[in-house]
Amino acid sequence: MVALETVIEEQVVYARPASLRDVPTHYCPGCTHGIAHRLVAEVLDELGVRERTIGVSPVGCAVFAYKYFNIDGCEAAHGRAPAMATGLKRVSPDAVVFTYQGDGDLAAIGTAEIMHVAARGENITTIFVNNAIYGMTGGQMAPTTLPGQRTKSSPTGRDVELAGFPMRMAELVGSLPGAAYVTRRSLHNVKEINKAKKAIRAAFKVQLAGMGFAMVELLSSCPTNWGLSAPEALQWIEDVMVPYYPLGDTKVADGVDALMKER
Amino acid sequence: MAAELLKGNVALAEAAIRAGVEAYFGYPITPQTELLEHMAQRMPELGRAFIQAESELASINMVYGAACAGARAMTSSSSPGISLMQEGFSYIAGSEVPAVVVDVMRGGPGLGNIQPSQSDYFQVTRSAGHGDYHPIVLAPASVQEAIDLVMLAFDLADKYRHLVFVVADGLLGQMMEPAELPPMRPLHTERPDWALTGAQGRAPRIITSLELDAPALEEVNNRLQAKLRAIEEHEQRYAEQMIEDARLVIVGYGTAGRIAQTAVKQARHEGMKVGLFRPISLWPFPERRLSRLADRVDAFLVVEMNAGQMLDDVRLAAGGQVPVDFYGRTGGMVPVPEEIYQAIATLYAKLPDRLS
Structure with missing residues (x-):
């Protein structure tokens, strides 16, 4: 029997980050957006920048990201988040500004904006969620949809003769001299999630150091629109997406290495 | 300065x-x-x-x-x-x-x-x-x-x-x-x-x-x-010239309004009672003032460097009380005062006779 006056020592080992609100999200079961949100929120907490961060939400599944992050936020037009973030950052150089964008948003309608934000070396951070499909509108072909992949608008599978090839954005953006740090990570297992968090952390540290543009592409699952169970979807990332979208850095500018090594 | x-x-x-x-x-x-x-x-x-x-x-x-x-x-x-x-x-x-x-x-x-x-x-x-x-x-x-x-x-x-x-x-x-x-x-x-x-x-x-x-x-x-x-x-804004006794009011904004001003002066010189109403705010359109003018003028002539766009707003403000005529040039053509004067003179000649 424990006496009433006995103090039971408790140590919190896992809690909701302060940068994440205590609200239910609209994401489907098995979707990895929730993991991506959590990683970003943990990094903002750990870097101690929650109270000076401004997030720019995209059009797409993450359209309500501003409702889930516990930070100042705004909602961009489809594809224009990098332009909006540019405007915010140029008049608020002390703020930490990031965009959170999907593949339709960043790699189709917003291609010009993402390429030029990187070309300018704009001192912002972009989290790019690549799930190879338009999720919000119900599963149409994205610029990142894989050859042969069936979607609502490629019902017999993406025919590269007619619809062209998927775009490797990390490679394209990483090729620009203005980009400081560009990498591709995946959210399909714990090991990769840990690596993704390190990359997100480095991407924000690049901004804090004033080193220029950083982007982390995250291979993500969309079980609903892929027609798979949640575990099958994670397996599909590993088996089908990773071979086409190799994981790793596509740009590490001088000085970024050191930032990545420090805790 | x-x-x-x-x-x-x-x-x-x-x-x-x-x-x-x-x-x-x-x-x-x-x-x-x-x-x-x-x-x-x-x-x-x-x-x-x-x-x-x-x-x-x-x-x-x-x-x-x-x-x-x-x-x-x-x-x-x-x-x-x-x-x-x-x-x-x-x-x-x-x-x-x-x-x-x-x-x-x-x-x-x-x-x-x-x-x-x-x-x-x-x-x-x-x-x-x-x-x-x-x-x-x-x-x-x-x-x-x-x-x-x-x-x-x-x-x-x-x-x-x-x-x-x-x-x-x-x-x-x-x-x-x-x-x-x-x-x-x-x-x-x-x-x-x-x-x-x-x-x-x-x-x-x-x-x-x-x-x-x-x-x-x-x-x-x-x-x-x-x-x-x-x-x-x-926030309705406008400028007026020679409007007090005007029977015909020219409505034009920006450059068109400025060119029309020369034509209006020439018409005055020829004895025509013509005034100029120049909207400065296009939205909100200065319809309150214009509809009051519609109570006492005989006609409006809208002058624009387009095919007649503000014309709609002038018609709405005039509320069918008086005729609203239009003179415009398009495609980057800028009217000269003389052609606006001609449009004024033609319209003025058609105004109903008045005892005054």
């Missing part, structure tokens, strides 16, 4: 700087490019933000971002570029953030040409993007008035948290005439209490134009419309 010889586009740019613009984002397009070039020189000198963006679409969304941070922000363009910016205009209006846009209009449709025109009247006054709203639209007729209206535009944008246009045409943008610039105003040192600044010691702020719940979005629209009604109530 003394008057100096200033080019219209340069005056528009420098006025914005004196008004305290913190950020300019633009894309080259004739005939407004000197405005961007002036900003490219001056803004970095003053430690303010300047970006030549990758497109007009990017420019207006950069303005949207800077406006969300509570900074005075602007862009400028000419007709085809203004078409590209429609998306951003709508988001800015829907989010209720202040922004200023200068449109130095040119001939259309399509790529059209680079000659002066007023063909964007519908484009800017009707909504400038999707959804139910009107931006505030100001139309100068001289370089001096361009300066004054740019200063006013920033104040109105802040006051109403709304999108404000200053519309000139290629002629006003390219011409030089003496004008006086105001002294440099200090930049705002504090951000407004709605701006995104990072949620330090306060609850997070959200700026969005998204509202999925229909009753809630209607509520947003009701609030927006109430604001627009207040703008209609307080």
Whole structure:
């Protein structure tokens, strides 16, 4: 029997980050957006920048990201988040500004904006969620949809003769001299999630150091629109997406290495 | 400060700087490019933000971002570029953030040409993007008035948290005439209490134009419309000349209004009782004054450098009480006073006889 006056020592080992609100999200079961949100929120907490961060939400599944992050936020037009973030950052150089964008948003309608934000070396951070499909509108072909992949608008599978090839954005953006740090990570297992968090952390540290543009592409699952169970979807990332979208850095500018090594 | 010889586009740019613009984002397009070039020189000198963006679409969304941070922000363009910016205009209006846009209009449709025109009247006054709203639209007729209206535009944008246009045409943008610039105003040192600044010691702020719940979005629209009604109530602006005994009133804005002034003087010289009504705010259109004039004049003649766009607003204000005639040139053609005079003389001869 424990006496009433006995103090039971408790140590919190896992809690909701302060940068994440205590609200239910609209994401489907098995979707990895929730993991991506959590990683970003943990990094903002750990870097101690929650109270000076401004997030720019995209059009797409993450359209309500501003409702889930516990930070100042705004909602961009489809594809224009990098332009909006540019405007915010140029008049608020002390703020930490990031965009959170999907593949339709960043790699189709917003291609010009993402390429030029990187070309300018704009001192912002972009989290790019690549799930190879338009999720919000119900599963149409994205610029990142894989050859042969069936979607609502490629019902017999993406025919590269007619619809062209998927775009490797990390490679394209990483090729620009203005980009400081560009990498591709995946959210399909714990090991990769840990690596993704390190990359997100480095991407924000690049901004804090004033080193220029950083982007982390995250291979993500969309079980609903892929027609798979949640575990099958994670397996599909590993088996089908990773071979086409190799994981790793596509740009590490001088000085970024050191930032990545420090805790 | 003394008057100096200033080019219209340069005056528009420098006025914005004196008004305290913190950020300019633009894309080259004739005939407004000197405005961007002036900003490219001056803004970095003053430690303010300047970006030549990758497109007009990017420019207006950069303005949207800077406006969300509570900074005075602007862009400028000419007709085809203004078409590209429609998306951003709508988001800015829907989010209720202040922004200023200068449109130095040119001939259309399509790529059209680079000659002066007023063909964007519908484009800017009707909504400038999707959804139910009107931006505030100001139309100068001289370089001096361009300066004054740019200063006013920033104040109105802040006051109403709304999108404000200053519309000139290629002629006003390219011409030089003496004008006086105001002294440099200090930049705002504090951000407004709605701006995104990072949620330090306060609850997070959200700026969005998204509202999925229909009753809630209607509520947003009701609030927006109430604001627009207040703008209609307080911001109708116009200039008048020789209006007191006028039987025929010429209605023209910007360059067309200024050219019409010469024709009106000539008609007066010939003994015709003709006056000039020059709308300065195109939205809100100065319909209150114009409909009062409709009670006592015999006819209106609308003069525009387009095929008849403001004509609709004059007809609405006249309410069918008197005939509303139109004279316009399109495609970048600028009317000379003589042809407007001829239109006046022809119409005046048809006015009903009066005992006086």
